[in-house]
Amino acid sequence: MYQNNENSMNLAIDSINKCVNEISSYYVGSNEIIKLILAAIISQGHVLLEDNPGTGKTFVAKILAKILGISYKRIQFTPDLLPSDILGTKVWRPAIGTFELVKGPIFSNLILADEINRAPPKTQAALLEAMEEKQVTIEGETIPLPEPFIVIATQNPVEYEGTYPLPEAQMDRFMVKLSLGYPEDESVLLKRRISWKVDDPSNQARVVLTNNQLLQIQNIVENNIKISDEIIRYISSFSVIRKDKRVMAGPSGRGLISLMRMSRGVALTESRDFVIPDDVKKICEITLAHRIVLQPEYSLESYKASNIVNEYLSKLEVPK
Numbered sequence: 001m002y003q004n005n006e007n008s009m010n011l012a013i014d015s016i017n018k019c020v021n022e023i024s025s026y027y028v029g030s031n032e033i034i035k036l037i038l039a040a041i042i043s044q045g046h047v048l049l050e051d052n053p054g055t056g057k058t059f060v061a062k063i064l065a066k067i068l069g070i071s072y073k074r075i076q077f078t079p080d081l082l083p084s085d086i087l088g089t090k091v092w093r094p095a096i097g098t099f100e101l102v103k104g105p106i107f108s109n110l111i112l113a114d115e116i117n118r119a120p121p122k123t124q125a126a127l128l129e130a131m132e133e134k135q136v137t138i139e140g141e142t143i144p145l146p147e148p149f150i151v152i153a154t155q156n157p158v159e160y161e162g163t164y165p166l167p168e169a170q171m172d173r174f175m176v177k178l179s180l181g182y183p184e185d186e187s188v189l190l191k192r193r194i195s196w197k198v199d200d201p202s203n204q205a206r207v208v209l210t211n212n213q214l215l216q217i218q219n220i221v222e223n224n225i226k227i228s229d230e231i232i233r234y235i236s237s238f239s240v241i242r243k244d245k246r247v248m249a250g251p252s253g254r255g256l257i258s259l260m261r262m263s264r265g266v267a268l269t270e271s272r273d274f275v276i277p278d279d280v281k282k283i284c285e286i287t288l289a290h291r292i293v294l295q296p297e298y299s300l301e302s303y304k305a306s307n308i309v310n311e312y313l314s315k316l317e318v319p320k
Contacts, residue, residue, distance in 0.1 A: 005224060012217045013271045016042070018208045020269075022067050026201055027060060028189040029180055035269045036178060036286065037064070037152075042214075042221050043265030045175025045258060046131055046151040048116075048166075048290065055180045057154040061112040062202040069210045070109035070148065077119035083126035087136050101138065106130055109146055109211065113153035117163045124170055127151065131173040148214055168249065168293055175258045176283065177290040217268075225264035226274040230319035235259050235280060237316050238288060244308060249293040259287045277318045285309050 016038060023034050037060065040047050049057045058074070065072030075086060088104035105111070106127075116124065130136050131151055135144045153174070155166070171177075183189055196204070209217075235256055242250030251259075263279040270279070285306050292305035 008216070008220060009224060009273050012220050012268060015209055015213065015217065016269055017271075019067055022206055022208055023060075023063055026063055026192075026205055027056060028183045028186075028192060029056065033178060033180055034060075036176065036266070036283070039262060039265035039269045039283075040175045041068070041148075041150055041265075042217050042268060043175065043261040044148065044150075044218050044222070045262060045265075046153070046173060048171070048174040048177040049152065049154045049180060050157050050177060051154075051179045051181065053156055055182060057180060058112060058114060059200060059202060060180065061110065061152040061154075062200070063205050064152070065110045066202055066205045067208045068110070068214050069207045070150075070214060071146070071211075072110045072112070073105040073108035074112040074114055075105050076114050077116050077123070079118060079120060081119045081123045083123055086123065086126045087130075087138055090139050090141075101141070101143070103143075106136060107146060109148055109150065111149075111151045113151055115155060116153040117155040117166055120164055121167065124164065124166060128170060128173065148211070148218060168291075171290050172252055172254055174290065175262055176286045178286055221261075221264050221268055224273060225267050227260065227264060228275070228319070231263075231275050231277060231280065232260065234277060234316070234319050235263070238284070238309075238312060240316070241288070241292065241308060241312055246295055246298045246303070246308060247292055248295050251288045251291045255288055255291040259283065262287050281313060281318070284313050 019038060020031060020034055024031055027034065037047055041064070049060070051057055061074075062072065075081075084104065086104050086106050088102050088107070090099040091102050092098075093100045113127065130145060130149070134147070134149045135142055137143075151174075155163075193199070238251060238259070239256060241247060244250070259280065262283050263275045266279040266283055267273070267275045289304070289306040289309045292308060294303060294305060
């Protein structure tokens with residue numbers, strides 16, 4: 001697909017724009033949110049979507065898998081779901097006198113972990129190794145996952161009964177936490193529903209990329225998007241949040257790395273091969289807020305970590 005750096009950059013930008021346009025012809029909502037999800041995917045990150053039921057979380061994941069040309073599996077998280085239901089297990093085959101590996105649904109390019117906070121911690125933890133190291137261990141055997149490997153998880157913020165909040169270690173594995181929100185003009189959604197003739201038109205979407213093309217775009221983000229020393233210092237300056245008296249645990253090193261990687265992905269979605277300060281400012285809240293653990297007295301007051309991120313965003317010196 002890509003011959004040289006300049007040509008590959010132009011083709012990657014064109015491909016991303018086509019992906020945004022194709023999703024926008026089906027998803028009725030903010031184009032900016034779609035670009036942020038794509039930025040996370042091309043930055044090799046995982047996405048947590050927290051929103052009310054019926055806002056299109058599952059639909060967005062399905063249509064992304066279709067247009068990106070990658071394999072897709074949905075895992076419905078429930079209280080009785082076991083780790084082996086996700087990872088797979090080894091089954092004894094008497095006919096051949098050996099154990100055979102039966103792979104679980106995690107062996108796919110894009111995993112939709114639907115209502116992830118409905119499963120108990122032991123099952124949630126089954127995703128930890130997969131999300132960080134892109135491999136799983138089944139009965140002592142380590143098996144690599146297919147590339148690319150992306151997890152889009154959803155959770156409902158208004159239901160607490162029968163749910164298990166994600167632990168900090170799990171939250172830290174997600175590059176960004178986003179909310180889709182409701183469409184500004186829902187009459188557009190209703191009119192499109194009449195033309196689709198089905199509630200889920202994801203099968204009608206056009207395939208824009210192939211698996212290999214997506215991997216090449218991820219490679220461009222990793223190797224060809226330039227980021228200056230000044231912006232790297234700006235990103236690292238957010239570590240000061242850890243010293244805030246309202247904070248029990250601030251953004252980790254992984255969090256700052258995610259901020260850097262995501263800013264490079266955003267730069268490419270904005271048709272640039274270099275990061276500017278506005279790229280970092282745009283994604284600070286969605287990349288860092290979910291990694292911050294507040295002191296108990298501030299948690300009880302319904303104080304939000306996003307308030308702290310935005311506070312530091314306004315007072316930290318921005319590179320010229």
